[in-house]
Amino acid sequence: MSGHGFHVHGPHDHELEHAAHAKGHGADGLKGQLAVITAVLATIGALFSYQGGATQANAALFKNDAAIKKTEASNQWAYYQSKSSKQNLAELGVSLLPEGERRDAYRKEIERYKAEKDDIKAKAESLEKESVAFDRQSAEQMHQHHRWAQATTALQVAIALAAIALLTERKWLEWGTLALGGVGVVLGGLAWGHV
Template sequence: MSGHGFHVHGPHDHEVEHAVHAKAHGAEGLKGQLAVITAVLATIGALFSYQGGATQANAGLYKNDAAIKKTEASNQWAYYQSKSSKQNLAELAVALLPEGERRATYQAEIQRYKTEKDEIKAKAEGLERESAAFEKKSDAQMHEHHRWAQATTALQVAIALAAIALLTERRWLEWGTVALGGVGVVLGGLAWFHI
């Protein structure tokens, strides 16, 4: 009984206090820690997953832009080829015609076709460079996407390991969860810095 600041504990009270103290630092403490760790990993994983999806979409858009530029370049090369054919016909006409005014007309056409072909060739080569640049951007985005996917996967496995640690109440599995979560964060950092 207690009275005026004096309290007597029975043996049962003492054991209950020990059990509560042990529970706070044992399995119950593990559960709270794993809940926080899981929430943090899930939040980071959601952000990484978003980034992975964004980079994959960007890679697709760049690949599409590369295909468009490649098609435009192909069209320019076809146009170049048609000008070459016309130039060849004009050269044939010069070779077959006798000296005269018509021959001078064809020679002027030959010169015009050469000038036009140079412009068309420059445009086609420029479009091919643009296509190659878009291909390079697409490849870089896909590499970054793979890093984000690796990071997200590591975090998902860490969350699964946390569930196993919770069910088995094994402290070493909690450390495994933290370690694997760390690997996921490092992979996410590599993706962030485009490595």
């Protein structure tokens, strides 16, 4: 014990001092750091996972819209074909009938069918363009989804590496955890930037 200037250490004092010093710098410090790193990576990973799911859902919706527009365009082309068939029959009537009122009526029908076909064709082409645009948006969303999935996977592997670092108490594995977590964050940044 201590008196006036004289201090005697007990047999366990040195071990307590060493444990207190190691707590800030050794395995216990590593455990604390890994706990914080794991919590941060898990939080970022959860956000990335949400974004990945959202972009996948958007891609499916855009693909569905593309299919709907393609079907509408197909319907318009079928309508266009029916008008073409009617126009062809009217042209046949003009060529088979002698000059007269019926022949003039068929000529008017031919002109009407031509005008109707132009409108139908324009609408069908417009619907096809919309379908292509929705397909493009779907592809962009799927690309972004893959980036989010890559980022999430990198973070999940980093968290697993943190668990191994914690169990083995290897400092270099903690650095590996940070490096892989950094890769995950960079991939998430690319997804965010639509790259």
